[in-house]
Amino acid sequence: MSQINKEKGVQFIFLGIALLSITMLFLIMLFLFMEGIPVFEHVSIKEFIFGDLWYPTDDEPAFGIFPLIIGSFSVASFSAILAIPLGIMTAIYIAEIADKRIAEIVKPVVELMASMPSVVIGFFGMIVVAPFLQKFFNIPVGLNLFNAGLMLAFMAIPTICSISEDALFSVPSALKEGSYALGATHLETIIKITIPAALSGISTGVILGLSRAIGETMVVLMVAGGAAIVPGSIFDPIRPMPSTIAAEMAEAPYHSEHYYALFAVAITLFIFTFIFNLAADYISYKYKQTEESY
Amino acid sequence: MEPKIKMCTRKLDFFYDTFQALCDISLDFHEYKSTALIGPSGCGKSTYLKCLNRMNELIPKTKITGDVKLNDDIIYSSDVDVVSLRRKVGMVFQKPNPFPKTIFDNVAYGPIINGEKNKSKLTEIVEKSLKQAAIWDEVKDRLNNNALELSGGQQQRLCIARALAVNPEVLLMDEPASALDPIATQKIEELINELKKKLTIIIVTHNMQQAARVSDRTAFFYMGKLIEVNDTDTLFTNPALKQTEDYITGRFG
Numbered sequence: 001m002s003q004i005n006k007e008k009g010v011q012f013i014f015l016g017i018a019l020l021s022i023t024m025l026f027l028i029m030l031f032l033f034m035e036g037i038p039v040f041e042h043v044s045i046k047e048f049i050f051g052d053l054w055y056p057t058d059d060e061p062a063f064g065i066f067p068l069i070i071g072s073f074s075v076a077s078f079s080a081i082l083a084i085p086l087g088i089m090t091a092i093y094i095a096e097i098a099d100k101r102i103a104e105i106v107k108p109v110v111e112l113m114a115s116m117p118s119v120v121i122g123f124f125g126m127i128v129v130a131p132f133l134q135k136f137f138n139i140p141v142g143l144n145l146f147n148a149g150l151m152l153a154f155m156a157i158p159t160i161c162s163i164s165e166d167a168l169f170s171v172p173s174a175l176k177e178g179s180y181a182l183g184a185t186h187l188e189t190i191i192k193i194t195i196p197a198a199l200s201g202i203s204t205g206v207i208l209g210l211s212r213a214i215g216e217t218m219v220v221l222m223v224a225g226g227a228a229i230v231p232g233s234i235f236d237p238i239r240p241m242p243s244t245i246a247a248e249m250a251e252a253p254y255h256s257e258h259y260y261a262l263f264a265v266a267i268t269l270f271i272f273t274f275i276f277n278l279a280a281d282y283i284s285y286k287y288k289q290t291e292e293s294y
Numbered sequence: 295m296e297p298k299i300k301m302c303t304r305k306l307d308f309f310y311d312t313f314q315a316l317c318d319i320s321l322d323f324h325e326y327k328s329t330a331l332i333g334p335s336g337c338g339k340s341t342y343l344k345c346l347n348r349m350n351e352l353i354p355k356t357k358i359t360g361d362v363k364l365n366d367d368i369i370y371s372s373d374v375d376v377v378s379l380r381r382k383v384g385m386v387f388q389k390p391n392p393f394p395k396t397i398f399d400n401v402a403y404g405p406i407i408n409g410e411k412n413k414s415k416l417t418e419i420v421e422k423s424l425k426q427a428a429i430w431d432e433v434k435d436r437l438n439n440n441a442l443e444l445s446g447g448q449q450q451r452l453c454i455a456r457a458l459a460v461n462p463e464v465l466l467m468d469e470p471a472s473a474l475d476p477i478a479t480q481k482i483e484e485l486i487n488e489l490k491k492k493l494t495i496i497i498v499t500h501n502m503q504q505a506a507r508v509s510d511r512t513a514f515f516y517m518g519k520l521i522e523v524n525d526t527d528t529l530f531t532n533p534a535l536k537q538t539e540d541y542i543t544g545r546f547g
């Protein structure tokens with residue numbers, strides 16, 4: 001075989017492999033839509049999204065996923081409130097303040113936290129955190145929005161921290177020196193120069209961390225309480241979208257309304273995480289243009 | 295009449311870990327004059343410059359001995375606030391390093407961290423500094439544009455304006471034109487000659503013609519030592535030492 005043909009062959013193989021993986025993902029998406037859309041023969045899109053009753057197995061089944069959406073968002077927002085400041089501040093400490101020796105220990109430890117299996121975190125939430133919350137706040141059950149948000153924050157912090165740390169670390173030292181040379185203190189330099197310059201990376205980290213929290217299944221299944229209601233307080237149980245799918249899919253008869261409805265929930269979830277990732281891409285692209293000037 | 299000595303170093307030694315980068319440097323800088331530091335790469339002139347506003351302290355594992363004085367005050371004594379020192383001794387870097395902010399915010403940065411909050415005062419300072427740095431006419435209509443949109447030469451003059459905005463008494467310049475084209479370089483040099491009427495300038499340069507054009511005094515550094523210092527005219531036309539002559543005539547370095 002001539003050299004050129006070999007070259008072409010290699011290109012062809014790579015093209016094939018690339019197409020294969022993309023096609024499979026595309027087919028999964030297609031399947032998702034094919035299995036989800038039939039539910040809208042029984043229920044309108046508006047009722048589905050804004051209906052606040054989720055009784056999929058009743059004689060007169062109700063497929064309103066509003067409580068599930070709110071469940072997902074409330075737990076994601078609550079974990080964001082905890083995880084964003086903690087993750088970013090840890091990143092600032094590691095990248096800018098900590099002694100090099102300490103940073104070399106802390107950074108891998110934080111990154112190691114990301115490799116903790118979610119079932120372990122869920123287990124911890126159930127066995128340790130739930131009884132503690134019950135006693136400490138004097139509430140009937142410890143499996144609720146608060147607990148789930150706490151556990152999801154645990155999971156999001158390593159992602160937020162590690163991506164933010166990389167972004168802060170790669171801020172050109174020329175910028176920091178320029179700030180010091182004008183008489184800025186270390187803190188002023190961090191707040192006014194380093195953080196704004198690293199904002200693209202920090203936002204990417206935040207969004208990826210949170211999209212992990214919003215798509216997370218096992219933890220919320222274990223510790224969120226599982227009641228499909230719109231929560232009135234942070235100590236109410238919730239039932240986010242992923243745990244609904246995981247808990248009910250095995251019991252839903254094949255091609256029943258319930259089955260279709262669960263796929264439609266999955267479509268909703270998919271759209272949300274898709275928007276999250278799109279936003280992350282857009283933000284990092286937008287800021288990167290200014291960063292490349294150095 | 296002897297000119298006033300604005301800044302000086304006495305028996306300055308500087309170490310990077312165990313490597314001695316500067317050795318026994320005693321040098322005076324006269325007020326309202328510009329002094330050029332010349333010498334081959336690695337001779338310690340940039341390191342020396344950093345010692346004058348304590349930027350060297352940002353590098354870990356370094357040690358400095360000897361005295362550096364500004365207006366007869368020792369700047370390395372423990373009661374000197376490094377922040378206020380750097381406001382008096384400004385610095386312009388080799389590569390233009392504007393912040394990724396608007397042109398206005400770049401210049402206003404120093405005054406703002408100094409505590410200036412009055413918006414009209416800030417506008418005034420920004421305009422004055424940009425005029426001093428001879429860039430006002432080019433940017434006055436786009437003060438709210440990002441500074442990174444400017445050309446390299448404009449960015450460097452913006453950095454000079456930024457340094458001037460905190461009213462420094464001394465301006466340190468580390469090869470300020472080495473990354474610029476000839477026309478931008480010429481503008482910077484004209485600017486230096488204008489600025490030294492109001493402040494004391496210390497400039498590191500690789501370019502001996504530049505040293506001759508912009509400086510009143512020139513100091514020749516070699517291998518971490520100060521070899522010779524004199525009025526620029528004298529040093530270039532009638533150097534006292536053979537080593538200096540070899541360098542300025544291009545026989546080495």
